[in-house]
Amino acid sequence: MNQAIIPDPILLGRARGWHIVDGAGLDADRSLEADVVIVGSGAGGGVTAEILALAGLKVIIVEEGALRSSSDFKMREADAYPGLYQESAARQTLDKGVKILQGRTVGGSTTVNWTSSFRTPAPTLAVWRERFGLADYDSDTLAPWFDMMEARLHVGDWQAAPNENNGLLKRGLDKLGIPSGFIRRNVNGCWNLGYCGMGCPTNAKQSMLVTTIPSALDHGATLVTRARAERFVLRGERVDELLCSALSDDGVAANGHTLRLRAKHFVVAGGAINSPALLMRSGAPDPHGLLGKRTFLHPTLISAGIFPQRVDAYAGAPQTVYSDHFLGTSPIDGAIGYKLEAPPLHPVLLSTTLNGFGQGHAEIMRQFPHIQGMLALLRDGFHAQSAGGAVQLKDGAGVLDYPLNAFLWDGARRALLTMAEIQFAAGASAVQPAHETARRYTSWREAKREIAALPQQLHLTRVASAHVMGGCTMAGDEQRGVVAPDGRYRGLANLSVHDGSLFPTSVGANPQLSIYGITARLASGLATALTGKPAPRVSA
Amino acid sequence: METTRRSFLKAGALGALVLAAGGGIYRAVHTPRPRRFVLDGEARAALGAIVPAMLAGALPADPGTRARAIATTIDGVHTAISNLPLPVQKEVQDLFGLLALAPARRLLTGVSGGWAGADPGEVSAFLQDWRLHRFALLRTAYGALHDLSLGAWYAQPANWSAIGYPGPLKELA
Numbered sequence: 001m002n003q004a005i006i007p008d009p010i011l012l013g014r015a016r017g018w019h020i021v022d023g024a025g026l027d028a029d030r031s032l033e034a035d036v037v038i039v040g041s042g043a044g045g046g047v048t049a050e051i052l053a054l055a056g057l058k059v060i061i062v063e064e065g066a067l068r069s070s071s072d073f074k075m076r077e078a079d080a081y082p083g084l085y086q087e088s089a090a091r092q093t094l095d096k097g098v099k100i101l102q103g104r105t106v107g108g109s110t111t112v113n114w115t116s117s118f119r120t121p122a123p124t125l126a127v128w129r130e131r132f133g134l135a136d137y138d139s140d141t142l143a144p145w146f147d148m149m150e151a152r153l154h155v156g157d158w159q160a161a162p163n164e165n166n167g168l169l170k171r172g173l174d175k176l177g178i179p180s181g182f183i184r185r186n187v188n189g190c191w192n193l194g195y196c197g198m199g200c201p202t203n204a205k206q207s208m209l210v211t212t213i214p215s216a217l218d219h220g221a222t223l224v225t226r227a228r229a230e231r232f233v234l235r236g237e238r239v240d241e242l243l244c245s246a247l248s249d250d251g252v253a254a255n256g257h258t259l260r261l262r263a264k265h266f267v268v269a270g271g272a273i274n275s276p277a278l279l280m281r282s283g284a285p286d287p288h289g290l291l292g293k294r295t296f297l298h299p300t301l302i303s304a305g306i307f308p309q310r311v312d313a314y315a316g317a318p319q320t321v322y323s324d325h326f327l328g329t330s331p332i333d334g335a336i337g338y339k340l341e342a343p344p345l346h347p348v349l350l351s352t353t354l355n356g357f358g359q360g361h362a363e364i365m366r367q368f369p370h371i372q373g374m375l376a377l378l379r380d381g382f383h384a385q386s387a388g389g390a391v392q393l394k395d396g397a398g399v400l401d402y403p404l405n406a407f408l409w410d411g412a413r414r415a416l417l418t419m420a421e422i423q424f425a426a427g428a429s430a431v432q433p434a435h436e437t438a439r440r441y442t443s444w445r446e447a448k449r450e451i452a453a454l455p456q457q458l459h460l461t462r463v464a465s466a467h468v469m470g471g472c473t474m475a476g477d478e479q480r481g482v483v484a485p486d487g488r489y490r491g492l493a494n495l496s497v498h499d500g501s502l503f504p505t506s507v508g509a510n511p512q513l514s515i516y517g518i519t520a521r522l523a524s525g526l527a528t529a530l531t532g533k534p535a536p537r538v539s540a
Numbered sequence: 541m542e543t544t545r546r547s548f549l550k551a552g553a554l555g556a557l558v559l560a561a562g563g564g565i566y567r568a569v570h571t572p573r574p575r576r577f578v579l580d581g582e583a584r585a586a587l588g589a590i591v592p593a594m595l596a597g598a599l600p601a602d603p604g605t606r607a608r609a610i611a612t613t614i615d616g617v618h619t620a621i622s623n624l625p626l627p628v629q630k631e632v633q634d635l636f637g638l639l640a641l642a643p644a645r646r647l648l649t650g651v652s653g654g655w656a657g658a659d660p661g662e663v664s665a666f667l668q669d670w671r672l673h674r675f676a677l678l679r680t681a682y683g684a685l686h687d688l689s690l691g692a693w694y695a696q697p698a699n700w701s702a703i704g705y706p707g708p709l710k711e712l713a
Contacts (some may be wrong), residue, residue, distance in 0.1 A: 005711065075708030078616075078695035082623035090624060090687065096680040193709060201712045253575065253626060314705065347694035347705055352687040356671075358664060361690065362597030368703040395627040436671060459679040460672070 006202050009210050010069035018217040020067065023227035023246030026257040032222065034060040035530065037242055037263040039229045039278065042108020043515035044499030045269035046208025046216075047149070048523040053219035054536035055527035060261055061216065062224045062244055064270075065105035066251060069209065073199035077348040080198035082250075084112050086274075093389065094401040097458045098297060101466040102271060104251075105199075106225060107209030109271065110512060113466070114196045114318040114344065115185040115205055117155040118509035119146045119517065121324075123332050127382060132504040133476020134485050142517055149516040152538045153206040154188040163194070163316030168307065168372045169342045170321045172426030180323040183341075186512070187317075188540075194315045194344050212538070226251055227259050229270065230396075232282040232495070239266045239495050265530060268472070268489075269499040269519070272296075276391045276471035276501060277398025279482075285491030290482050292391030294473050295400055296506035297465035298377040299408055301415040302343075302353060302434035304364070305372040305423030312369050318344035319510075326376070326418060327508060333383050336411035338376040339509065340419070345373045353462060355436045364432065364440070374423060376415030378408060381470065381505030388506075391471050404463065409456035412463070416454070420447040434462035467511050472501040480504075487522035498522050577621045577629040579614075582640035585655035587614050587689075593663040594689035598702070609698075616692030635681050648678070 014020065021030070035057040038045045045061060053059045068083060081089035084105040091100040103109035120142065128134040149155070162170060162182075173180040190204040203210050217223060227244040234240065242261040245254040268275045276292040284291065319341055327337040343349075350373070351365055364371075380386045389402025420431040424444040431447050432440045435454055441447035454461075474497075475481025478490050483502055489495040498519040500511050507514050524535035579587070591613050592599060592606075600606050621632050638644045645651055649666040651658045670682035693699055700707050707713065 074713050076695075076697075076713070082620070087625050087628060088620065088623045090628070095676065096683060193712075195708060201708075250623065252623065252629075347700060347703065348691045351690040351694040357594045357596075357667060357686055357690070359597035362595070365598065365694070365703050368705055397625065397627060458676065459683065 006070050008069050008071045009203060009214055010067065011071060013214050013217055019222040021222065021224045023225060024249045024255065026246045029258045031260040032060055033262045034058040035263060036265045036267060037062065037261045038267045038269055040108060040269035040271060040499060041106050041208060041213055042103060042269065042271055043110050043208065043512050044519040046212040047516055047519045048267050048269060048498045049216035049221055050212035050538055051520065051523040051527055051535060053216040053221045055531050057530060059216060059221040060224060061221060062227050062229055063106050064228045067106045067225045068199060070201055070203050073201040075195040075198050075201055077198065077346055084199055094399050095458060097404050098299060098402060098463045098465050100468060102468060106213060107207045110207035111199055111209045112197050113512060115187055116319045116510035117184045117186050117513045120514040121508050124505060124508045127332060128504055132480055134474065135476065145521045146517040148537060149520050152540050153186040153211060154540060155184050155186045158182060158185050158317060158320050160192055162320040164311045165313035165372050166321040166342045168426040169374060172422035173323050175425040176422065178323055178325045180321055183320050183322050185317065190317065192316050194318055196318050197344060224259065229278050230281065234282060237491060237493050239492055242266060265494045268497045271499055272468035272471045272501040273391055273398045273400050275497060275499055277393060280393055281396065286482060288479055290473055292471050294388045294504065295391055295471040296381045296388045296469045297402060298467040298506050299380060300464045301376045301412050302462055302464065303374045303416060303419035303423060304432045305428035306367050306430040307370050307372055307428055310369045311372045313345035313371060313373055327379055336386060336407060337379050338411060338415045341375045343373045343375050345371060353434055355434060355462065372423065374419045376419055378411045379506055379508040383407065388470055404458055412456050412461050416451050417448065420451055436460045469500045469503040469506050469511055472497045473504045474502040475504060486525055496526055575626060577633050579618045582655060583636035586636060586639040587617060589655045589658040589663045590685055591689050593660060593667055594686065595693055598693060613692045616695060617688045620688055620692055632684060635684065
């Protein structure tokens, strides 16, 4: 049915003869060779693959996840989470204090994100220049790269009205006189369904899966799927080859076959956590002990408002309204600020996020169509008390140790108070913060008193993250970052890092467009360095 | 039940020791341990008691329908665990191994007899205790049981109409 209505660009590409090697289909070890091997097919890997392939380089893209496309995207959480997310969408920090959503499929997190597109905020770039020596990371210098990638990925204003879930955020903010804005989205012909997080069934979302990856494949690139990058083999100051384990059909275990990938140059774009973990497993040089450190999450607090009218937070473009007001109420290096947004709600995501169990839980779930969800994303990484987490290896896999401290808990308390106030201002009949000892409050007066007194503690306060950044810090000198401002890994002549792990702080906004713009610039520089010619400009 | 609850709470220090040793003991007596999660005998019985407590208020009343709904949900929990990375499957296996050991069950959950005949009140009480427990390990164990049980329930289209969720657009689903 689906295939009849919606053409599937992946099926069409396969029919055109794309080079695809599925690790799960291997019955022997395999070696492949190219000019450049790119680890990861998400925002950084996808952009890099297209630019290098258009520059005439022979490219191999390695992805741990499977190649799934619109014919597979049935908008079911039961299939989407195990099929498209890292660790079945149940990835957590070491002490299990933060739940982490990251993609693990061709297209990476861009295949499952909610399409929110922001350029890197100027105050964030100012800190990168002043404290991390990234001299030419300013809004004007980056503007042409953002312009190019916005055009490539159809980033634009959302033309339809916000759904009620976002509309309530806007109305509550308006009522309180708090400024808000509309979120730009990377979509082309969006059906306004609301299932972005389960893979776009109509190919409207301009993720890497339907844009840069197909373009790279059309230009002769090879895509290797269900293959886990285990380690680089280093020889002196160079990477010699990359060893990958081919995975089983379900992607859970190694199937016993090894892929050896050789190239002149290697690009790490596995995303924060996985990229530094790969470099740690490989014994990459790290003379200042920085690798994996300063990993940031935008630790996110959640509040559920219950409204008399239907909200149907599962329907319609998931994120269209935001407010940065609470990022600006203190200096950027003062008490932690937060960005406000609304999340789409679906039964599994909501039921596992809501605290408690049994009768009370069932009762609030019966209110599902009347629930409005609100998020506050803490902008971490700008204060001495917010140094982020550290990636470590556990059974060989990257695990993030991210301690939640008093500085963050202060932000959590203020964020839960803010969200409740906005929800009541928008007309909520009750508000329930995602916190184990919170109750359902029926007035702002009650909520204000009770939320202020909630113990902000590990496992009691629900904290989530869909934005993992840092760990392979890019900086002007080797005392502050393992990666140079041109994306080259210090101490390994033929290795670059092109993903969100480069960022020296959190972004303070949904990171996809920051990754697109910044890695487009890095990849263009790399293309010129490798070919001696001007880099190609990508377009839709 | 109050006595059981109090002695359970007092069992704190000893409980920590059992908890630390429990996974190891379980692995020692269950060698060779499978690489992938296995839901066997007493561990399945534990879920058979925990799932109805987690889903109280959501499960159907009719006994036959209810039993089938619980069985389907336990299968869903099993599937969800099977899709986790192997090191995480091992952690979950250790948790169920612990729940399956009678002394650990009595000490940490206060559930006196076997899981099959566990009193629903006792099961609810232990989940409440774990939810806010001073040991982080028990809070995270509760968190895992919470997410697995509720996630497996609300993943099923059969349970959507009760919460007013129409499901995705049928023409594309």
